[in-house]
Structures are given as C-alpha cells and as structure tokens.
Amino acid sequence: MSDHDLVPDLDLSQALAVATDLATWASEAIRGPRGDDGVREKASPADLVTQTDETIESHVRSVLRAVFPSHGIEGEEYGTDEPATPNAPYWVVDPVDGTTNYAHGIGWCSFSLGLAAPDGTPLLGLVTDPWRAETFTAIKGKGAHLNGHPIHAATHTTLTGHLFLTEWAAHSHWPGLDPLLTTLSARHCTARVMGSTALSLAQVAAGRATAAAIGEFHAVDGLPAYLIATEAGAVALPSVPAYDEPLLLSAPGVAAELADLWHRILTQ
Template sequence: MIRDGRQDSDSGGGRQMDRELTIATELAEWATRRIRRPRAIGDVSDVREKDGPADIVTATDEAVETHVRTVLRREFPEYGVEGEEHGVHAGTPGAPHWLIDPVDGTTNYAHGIGWCSFSLGLATPQGEPLLGVVADPWRQEIFTATRGGGAHLNGHPIHAAAHSTLTGHVFLTEWAAHAHWPGMDHLLRELATRHCTVRIMGSTALSLAQVAAGRATAAAIGEFHPVDGLPPLLIATEAGAVAIPQLPPHNTPLLLTAPGAAEEATALWQKTVLNHSA
C-alpha cells in the first residue's frame, strides 16, 4: 500500500482525514488492477451507449463503481455517495459525500488507449473538497490530497511548475464530451500564437492532475463536473496551482495554472473564454 507522505488534514470541522485517505487510496489501488485487465483489441461486447455515441459505458465502469460504493457505504455508512454510473445515495444530513468516477476516459479505455483514470473525492455538504484521489492505472501513479495536507504522487510531495509563462510549455484541455465548448476555439488560437503546446488527452481528472505534478503549466475544461473535476482540483491547488474560479459551479469553465503563469493565464482566460461563455 502507498502510505509514505500521508498527512492528516483538518476537514474544516475539526475532524481528520487519515482513515478516509487510507481507504480511498486502497480503493484506487484495487481499481488500477481492475482497469488494467487485458481487453481484446476491437472487443466492444461490454460497451453500450448512454446518452449518445460519444457517451459510452463499459462493464468495467459499472463493476468498479459497484465495488467502490459497497466499500464506502460499509466503512462510512453516514456519508453520501454520488457516482458517475449509479447516481446518488443520500447520507446523513450534514455529513460529507463521496464522488466517484470509476473510469474517467471511458472512450480511451474502450478503444485500448492507455490514458484514463479512476477518480474519488470527498466533499462537504456544500460541495467544498476535503479529499481527492486520482489514479493512473497505466503508469501506476496515484495522486492524493487532503485539504490543508498538501498533494502527493505515490506518497511523495508534488508541486505545480515553477514556470513564469505559458510560452513553450504544455497546456492540457478536454472536449465537452465530443464537442467544443464556448470560447475553446478562441483559447486554442491564442495559445498557438504563444507557442504553447496544447494536448487533448481524453480524461479530465488525469489531465487536471498533471498541473499538480508540474508536467503541464496549465489545464482547462469548459464544463466542471464534481465527480471527475473536484478531486484533481483539490490535488492541484494543494500542490500550489491557482484555480479560476476557486470552486466552479456545475457545468461552468475551470482553469488551473502554475502560480508563476497565473497572471498571463488569467488574462488570456478572461479574453478568450469568460467573454464567450456568458
């Protein structure tokens, strides 16, 4: 188990997150093993559409979420649970709630592309992040954070990049499902003029987590969904990244940026995205 570097973190109510983080990390380790099971090339027998051809689910998504929900409800019966595939289980009023995306990047997974993630978070009843875990099954990396406890990768502290500009560095973004989101084209054009290398990889949680690791100077999404966005948002900000806004409403844009590039990135964000998404 990955345990080095874990720190207790105050939840805002005087309670520690050590047990929650231990179990969340163990579930991430289990999920990485489950997701890495071989799938035959071209096998679509376990794939079905949800809301359209670009919104799919596999048997792995459902099996992972079912197992994780079972463990969390057993270990934390008073907590709520919200999952990508199986909806909401209400907990005790005033208790935190878990957020599960069993396979973030299902399209990549279903097509044999090794870039997807397992995402698990814990939030207050008001939706503020308390704990975040993002696991990359293919690189066997587990990003973790608790509020006030810093960010870690496989137990080692991580920090956002020290870059002072977007120029020459990596900027990660994602489609809104299969479509461009308002302001996305304007943003991409401006980034190109700055010689900033843009990548669209196919997993919101994993892309946002790269800012925490210092691999990407910034990352942005057009539609924030807590089940896959809140855990890496906490991880990135605990690693020192700047979030614009600090906690987005559902279905609104989010920018994460290294602190040294925050002034440039924020001005660009205002010009290209916020002015086109109102």
C-alpha cells in the same frame, strides 16, 4: 475554519487509506482482461459506458457504505445516494474517467475518488493512473503527493514554450475553447487533448503541464483533481469551481497571463 469544523469526528487519514486501497483494486480491474466489456452508448455515440465502469463503481459504493455508512455517494454511473445522516460528507467517484480511451484500448484513463464536506468543500482527492502506476493524492491543507512524495505546480513564469492540457465536452469543443487554443498557439504554447479530465488536471499538480482547462466542471471527475492541483500550489479560475462552468488551472507564475487571455476571450 478547520476540517474538524467542517465535518466533526472525520478521520481523513483513515479515509485516504480506504481510498488508496480502492484505487489499487480499481487499477487492477482496469488493467485486467477486457473481452468486449459490454461497451454501449449512454447519452450519445460519444458517451460510452463499459462493464468495467459499472463493476468498479458498484464495488466502491459497497466498500464506502460498509466503512462510512453515514456518508453520501455521487457516482458517474449510478447517480447520487444522499447521506444517511444530516451534515454528513459525501464521496464522488468516477470509476473510469476516460472511458472512450479505455473502450478503444488507449492507455490513458484514470480512477477518480474524492470526499467533500456537506457544503461541497473538497476534503480529500485521489486520482490514479493505472497504466503508469501513479496515484495523486491530497488532503485539504496538507499538500499534494504523487505515490507518497510531495509534488508542486511548475515554477514557469510564461505560457510560451510550455504545455496546456484540455478536454473536449465529449465530442464537442466547448464555448471559448477555440479562441483560447488559437491565442495559446500564437504564444507557442503546445496544447494536448488527452481524454481524461481527472488525469489532465492532475498533470498541473505534478508540474508537467503549466495549465489545463475544462469547459464543464463536474464534481465526480473534477473535484478530486481540483483539490490535488490547488494543494500543489496551482491557481484555479474561478477559485471555487461551479457546476457545468469552465475551470482553468495554472502554475502560479502564469495565472495572471492566463486570466488575462481568458478575460479577453469572454469579452470579445
């Protein structure tokens, strides 16, 4: 099935251009003066939101509604606006993915924006690192790019000696994470918890991390990076991520090794 069959009359090149402009604006907002930025708790002391999160998402929603009035929008801060017409695509946006880092002045967070077909199939993904001026992008079936240049998952054939990125579920380890880290450590695979789901997954696309995993897949911060990584040749386990379930991404040469480790952990 082609992208045109999924969403007739959708110009993904135009959508990517709009997304890229929004990413440039969001990056400037994230790097701008912060003051106290109105930092406050949401669901728990480990779940923070800032005025910057809300300002960026409000602006993104305003632009998307103006340019794509029939589309739906799902955002981290303001929930879901259903599509105005049946069978229209919808956008997913996380204005500051890695708000805890941002709120504490640590320069590792991202702006994440994606577009999905009505059935959830990812069509477009963008993840921007404001601090390093890096923008990862992908259109379904057209490969992945970093600042306009093609990128590919690593050619490694073993996890040993390479890098594995993961994220906690806010302040908590997710089920299966601890035994996975122990197993990877025994293989001399170095693990890092960086603090931004979208940006960590995107490192697999760039070939920097050989594998990455999250304990709970959410479209707003996971779908764009998932598309970018798989368009770069990374292998996803499962191949189609499910809401609130773990997602593992890896270079193709280590996919079987990682899948075997994960299967052993799940069957312990």
